[in-house]
Amino acid sequence: MTTGQIATLVGPATLELQEYDVPEPGPGAVVLRVRRANVCGTDVHQWHYESLLLRDAGLGHEFVGEVVALGEGVTTDFAGQPVAVGDRVVPVYYLTCHRCPPCLRSEFNLCQNGLAEWKIKPEIPPHFRSGFATHYYVFPGQYFYKVPDEVDDATVAGANCGLAQMLFVIDQVGIEPGETLVVLGAGGLGLYAAAVAHERGARVIAVDGVQERLELAERFGANETISLADHPEPADRVARVQELTDGVGADMVLEVTGVPASFVEAIDLARVNGRIASVGNLNAEASVTMTPGILTRKSVHVQGVLRYHPWYLQKAIRFLARRQHLHPFEAFTDRSYPLAEVTDALKAGESRSVARVAIVP
Numbered sequence: 001m002t003t004g005q006i007a008t009l010v011g012p013a014t015l016e017l018q019e020y021d022v023p024e025p026g027p028g029a030v031v032l033r034v035r036r037a038n039v040c041g042t043d044v045h046q047w048h049y050e051s052l053l054l055r056d057a058g059l060g061h062e063f064v065g066e067v068v069a070l071g072e073g074v075t076t077d078f079a080g081q082p083v084a085v086g087d088r089v090v091p092v093y094y095l096t097c098h099r100c101p102p103c104l105r106s107e108f109n110l111c112q113n114g115l116a117e118w119k120i121k122p123e124i125p126p127h128f129r130s131g132f133a134t135h136y137y138v139f140p141g142q143y144f145y146k147v148p149d150e151v152d153d154a155t156v157a158g159a160n161c162g163l164a165q166m167l168f169v170i171d172q173v174g175i176e177p178g179e180t181l182v183v184l185g186a187g188g189l190g191l192y193a194a195a196v197a198h199e200r201g202a203r204v205i206a207v208d209g210v211q212e213r214l215e216l217a218e219r220f221g222a223n224e225t226i227s228l229a230d231h232p233e234p235a236d237r238v239a240r241v242q243e244l245t246d247g248v249g250a251d252m253v254l255e256v257t258g259v260p261a262s263f264v265e266a267i268d269l270a271r272v273n274g275r276i277a278s279v280g281n282l283n284a285e286a287s288v289t290m291t292p293g294i295l296t297r298k299s300v301h302v303q304g305v306l307r308y309h310p311w312y313l314q315k316a317i318r319f320l321a322r323r324q325h326l327h328p329f330e331a332f333t334d335r336s337y338p339l340a341e342v343t344d345a346l347k348a349g350e351s352r353s354v355a356r357v358a359i360v361p
């Protein structure tokens with residue numbers, strides 16, 4: 001039996017590479033070899049012990065793998081395409097139980113048991129439940145999709161988190177051709193959102209503090225950028241968006257910074273009766289002071305969006321196949337590290353100097 005390694009959290013900002021036997025897949029399951037995994041902002045939070053649910057879990061959820069073994073009965077992916085050993089696939093990183101109250105309302109993105117396997121300690125078989133590892137175990141019923149040959153690993157590695165989620169957010173909140181979208185935060189999520197909104201015919205204004213990210217945002221379809229260096233106060237940014245929208249404000253504002261103050265800023269940036277998507281703020285304790293009366297007076301629509309419906313991953317792969325020549329998706333992962341240097345990869349991811357760093361086991 002071959003063995004594999006998995007980066008496991010054993011304390012705050014403390015990872016251990018643990019070695020386990022690579023299991024045979026049970027009926028309906030698939031075993032992958034991880035080809036490339038991205039460091040996402042959520043991984044950095046998890047690394048710092050900020051996710052109570054995932055304290056014992058392995059790290060990594062954005063990745064592309066290669067099929068090494070198919071369990072009994074698995075002949076296709078979740079779009080009905082035939083799969084075989086050697087095919088590259090991306091899995092949805094959470095589960096949909098089809099039995100909990102949100103699943104029964106077809107709110108699959110909110111499945112209460114979505115992390116039921118991921119949160120388990122890697123020492124318990126089948127061990128490989130996260131992406132910073134040599135292998136990954138796709139559970140029966142866990143959605144996965146084949147990656148077409150023309151989409152390379154660097155391009156597709158972020159599809160199962162950022163891109164699928166941004167496609168879902170924009171469908172949930174809605175953007176019309178000609179409308180203005182302000183994206184607060186031009187990291188991975190913000191860049192994907194710019195690309196999706198650009199395809200939908202929206203005008204995109206990207207806001208960030210890192211010049212390198214704003215330059216990338218333009219290559220991902222942003223029509224205008226606003227730098228925090230030039231517009232340090234929220235009021236300056238609101239004034240700039242007012243200027244760019246003939247005093248109207250943004251039709252939609254997408255918050256992907258994870259900074260609580262951005263939520264308040266989003267309300268100020270939106271037009272009257274505009275839409276706000278709250279996505280980046282996930283911390284259950286970080287707070288901010290705001291005036292609820294502004295929400296009422298502006299009649300803005302606030303929508304929080306967690307994860308995505310699992311079939312959006314297939315839409316994400318198709319989006320990449322269709323649009324990869326228009327935007328530098330491969331620039332998402334401009335630095336890569338071997339699995340043994342996973343801590344350095346997380347530190348580089350935390351520094352926010354690049355959109356994403358990758359681990360290539």
Ligand SMILES: [Zn+2]
Binds near residue numbers: 040042043062161162
């Ligand atoms: Zn992610």
Ligand SMILES: [Zn+2]
Binds near residue numbers: 096099102103114
């Ligand atoms: Zn469920």
